[in-house]
Amino acid sequence: MNTATALSWRDDNQSLTVSLGDLEIATYTYDATDEQRESPRPFFHPLRTTAGETVSVYRPWDHVWHKGIAWSLPHFGEDNFWGGPSYRRGEDYKWLPNNGAQRHERVIGSGLDGGAFSFSHALSWWTQAGKHVVDETRTIRISPGADGNSWTLFFETEMTNVSGADIQIGSPTTEGRENAGYGGLFWRGPREFAGGRIAGPGGATGEALRGTRGQWLAFVGQHDDSCRFSTVLIADDTANAQHPPEWFARSEPFACFGPAPFFSTEVTFAAGTTMKNRYAVVIADGDSDAGRLENLAAAAGDALRQQPVEATA
Numbered sequence: 001m002n003t004a005t006a007l008s009w010r011d012d013n014q015s016l017t018v019s020l021g022d023l024e025i026a027t028y029t030y031d032a033t034d035e036q037r038e039s040p041r042p043f044f045h046p047l048r049t050t051a052g053e054t055v056s057v058y059r060p061w062d063h064v065w066h067k068g069i070a071w072s073l074p075h076f077g078e079d080n081f082w083g084g085p086s087y088r089r090g091e092d093y094k095w096l097p098n099n100g101a102q103r104h105e106r107v108i109g110s111g112l113d114g115g116a117f118s119f120s121h122a123l124s125w126w127t128q129a130g131k132h133v134v135d136e137t138r139t140i141r142i143s144p145g146a147d148g149n150s151w152t153l154f155f156e157t158e159m160t161n162v163s164g165a166d167i168q169i170g171s172p173t174t175e176g177r178e179n180a181g182y183g184g185l186f187w188r189g190p191r192e193f194a195g196g197r198i199a200g201p202g203g204a205t206g207e208a209l210r211g212t213r214g215q216w217l218a219f220v221g222q223h224d225d226s227c228r229f230s231t232v233l234i235a236d237d238t239a240n241a242q243h244p245p246e247w248f249a250r251s252e253p254f255a256c257f258g259p260a261p262f263f264s265t266e267v268t269f270a271a272g273t274t275m276k277n278r279y280a281v282v283i284a285d286g287d288s289d290a291g292r293l294e295n296l297a298a299a300a301g302d303a304l305r306q307q308p309v310e311a312t313a
Contacts, residue, residue, distance in 0.1 A: 007117050007144065011110065018117050018142050023052055025151060025283070026142055030121055031104040034067070036128060037095070039083035041102035042138070043067035049230045049285040050149055053223050057190050062254065066188040069281065071138075071157055073183050075170040075262070076100070079127045082183065089176035100127045108137065116143035125159075133163040141306075145299060150284035152303045155185060160274045170266040179211050181263025182248040185279050187232060189255030193221030198249045198257065201297070203290040207251060211263065213244045216297045219257055220288055229287035234259060235300035237278035242267070280304050 065083025
């Protein structure tokens, strides 16, 4: 599909959908209504390539709190903004009354400019016990790729700690579970991507990349029915505090990955301070060798260097 085709969008006051020509490529549910134990939070699903292949999944039976791509933090102090049970040292996973929610407050702006779509909104984070702990401003930008076979999602979050106390942000690994440092911008792929290829800079591949540091990571999977391949690549901004991050990634028993800035070391989120993180996600049609991945990573870097357009309400 020729990505010179114009973008368009619609908003139903709970989610927005961006189209490239006649193809819906991304839906962002910004006012989620999931169950409390799934830690309601905004998410991207479905996500589609320019060939129309879906590269995300919503509420898979094995982990119903996995939602396409979402900003998810499992160890936010004693609270869980990931969903599901919490890992506790010496106790394994257990269900606790600690599943927080990220609530949409208001749209700051949205619009098309320079061939890209941007959307900003304000959120507040609340613990299950009813305490307001974070105010967040989140901005997304979607732009077609120059190669005609990809598009890029820019994601920026600015969280301010309004809880009145320092918060330690970590992961199951900082709580004692080896090599399970997930948390951050997390992608869950479709069921047929199980057994797909995890790939990183320099031609490195495989699950051994879990826990390693790098500026970007990618996943290549093959679809049922069409038997076509698709590629998802996420790049970390060089300005992020934990850059280059450790990465959490799996290809078995299901496909998932994401930058994990709190993988192996707790980070203190001091009271009253603001934490900013920026990422670029490239959704590409087709298989990708090492050379193409480097080109996609370069496109992601370009997206991170661009400032989001000033969206208008």
